Amino acid sequence: MLPLAYHFEFSVAVDLAIAVLLGLGFGFCLERAGFGGARKLTAVFYFFDMSVVKVMFTAIVTAMAGLYALSAAGMIAISDLYIEPTAYSAQLLGGLIFGAGFIIGGYCPGTSIAAIATGKKDGLVFALGMLAGVMAYAEFTPGIEGWISATSRGELTLPSLTGIVMGWWVAAFVIALLLAARGMDWLQRRFSYLRPRPA
Amino acid sequence: MTEATAHSLAASGAFPSARTTSKPYWNPYLVGFLLGLVLLASYVVTGRGLGATGAFSSVAAWLAGLFSPEHVALNAVHARYWNDGAPLESWTLFLLIGVSIGALASGLQGGRVGLTIERGPRSTDNRRLALAFLGGALAAFGAKIARGCTSGQALTGGSILNVGSLLFMLAVFAGAYGLAYFVRKEWI
Numbered sequence: 255m256l257p258l259a260y261h262f263e264f265s266v267a268v269d270l271a272i273a274v275l276l277g278l279g280f281g282f283c284l285e286r287a288g289f290g291g292a293r294k295l296t297a298v299f300y301f302f303d304m305s306v307v308k309v310m311f312t313a314i315v316t317a318m319a320g321l322y323a324l325s326a327a328g329m330i331a332i333s334d335l336y337i338e339p340t341a342y343s344a345q346l347l348g349g350l351i352f353g354a355g356f357i358i359g360g361y362c363p364g365t366s367i368a369a370i371a372t373g374k375k376d377g378l379v380f381a382l383g384m385l386a387g388v389m390a391y392a393e394f395t396p397g398i399e400g401w402i403s404a405t406s407r408g409e410l411t412l413p414s415l416t417g418i419v420m421g422w423w424v425a426a427f428v429i430a431l432l433l434a435a436r437g438m439d440w441l442q443r444r445f446s447y448l449r450p451r452p453a
Numbered sequence: 454m455t456e457a458t459a460h461s462l463a464a465s466g467a468f469p470s471a472r473t474t475s476k477p478y479w480n481p482y483l484v485g486f487l488l489g490l491v492l493l494a495s496y497v498v499t500g501r502g503l504g505a506t507g508a509f510s511s512v513a514a515w516l517a518g519l520f521s522p523e524h525v526a527l528n529a530v531h532a533r534y535w536n537d538g539a540p541l542e543s544w545t546l547f548l549l550i551g552v553s554i555g556a557l558a559s560g561l562q563g564g565r566v567g568l569t570i571e572r573g574p575r576s577t578d579n580r581r582l583a584l585a586f587l588g589g590a591l592a593a594f595g596a597k598i599a600r601g602c603t604s605g606q607a608l609t610g611g612s613i614l615n616v617g618s619l620l621f622m623l624a625v626f627a628g629a630y631g632l633a634y635f636v637r638k639e640w641i
Contacts, residue, residue, distance in 0.1 A: 308481035392528055
């Protein structure tokens with residue numbers, strides 16, 4: 255019976271209004287966690303503040319458990335949902351470049367918007383850099399598009415790849431989160447000396 | 454932007470930008486739970502998760518269209534975001550409009566809004582801005598190749614156990630951790 259969009263013909267205006275509403279929650283969460291600032295975000299890469307992993311991991315596990323519960327209750331079919339096709343080399347290469355951009359620039363695309371909204375000039379410059387990056391990609395590298403399509407393996411999830419059903423994966427991710435939480439507390443103590451002091 | 458405001462870091466370890474009056478951030482596990490509910494709501498209502506890079510692609514297609522609609526039609530990347538001549542009527546762009554309002558509301562409530570440049574005490578404003586531009590360009594380029602970013606791949610795909618998304622996430626952290634030592638003077 256879910257998602258709602260498959261049963262109601264949303265007009266363009268309603269569709270975009272839904273986007274704004276979801277964005278309100280998204281942006282509120284990002285700023286609340288401190289992700290409107292590059293130092294808080296990049297701190298994760300020096301281990302003294304693991305908030306980025308804590309928030310992302312918890313969000314992923316929460317949504318995963320919710321999707322699993324809804325599908326177990328017969329209210330949603332996971333196979334109905336949009337799943338981006340997997341292309342191993344594209345996601346590996348793109349991820350490495352993206353990670354480099356993250357630590358050099360201090361933001362990711364969504365958090366740069368939260369940064370702009372709270373007055374960070376570096377966030378605005380990062381977003382302008384993104385626009386330049388998209389333009390460069392569109393103008394100079396049409397061949398990459400063909401390569402990604404050619405190496406695509408279609409929709410690929412851990413359950414479909416391994417034959418292990420989603421419920422076990424949810425349980426594994428919950429346990430991994432609990433273990434990671436302890437490990438991250440240890441890391442933060444171990445590397446607390448890297449935390450910048452007031453000037 | 455004065456030196457003092459650029460560098461002020463609360464002794465508590467939070468990173469309030471330039472304000473001593475700013476409130477502490479929320480517990481990251483609580484925020485993660487709430488963000489997970491937003492992501493779940495997106496799936497339940499629209500059948501898709503969140504995203505961010507698509508909005509930049511839409512704006513890029515719109516900008517290119519201002520100069521030459523013919524060029525947009527011939528360019529495979531721009532054409533995908535052209536949306537029959539209304540590239541700005543993009544779902545992800547409106548999502549980011551919501552993001553900016555939500556972040557502003559949270560920032561105002563927390564006393565965390567003000568013009569600043571976020572950088573470590575050993576960097577300079579100009580170097581920070583130059584690297585922000587370079588980093589943004591790299592992040593966008595990587596996101597285009599990977600077909601998504603921290604929102605569209607890591608969060609959205611991760612929660613549905615998408616193999617490519619999980620691989621992307623590992624690659625992002627590998628790339629960033631691998632370079633962290635070399636750019637440490639920007640941040641710590």
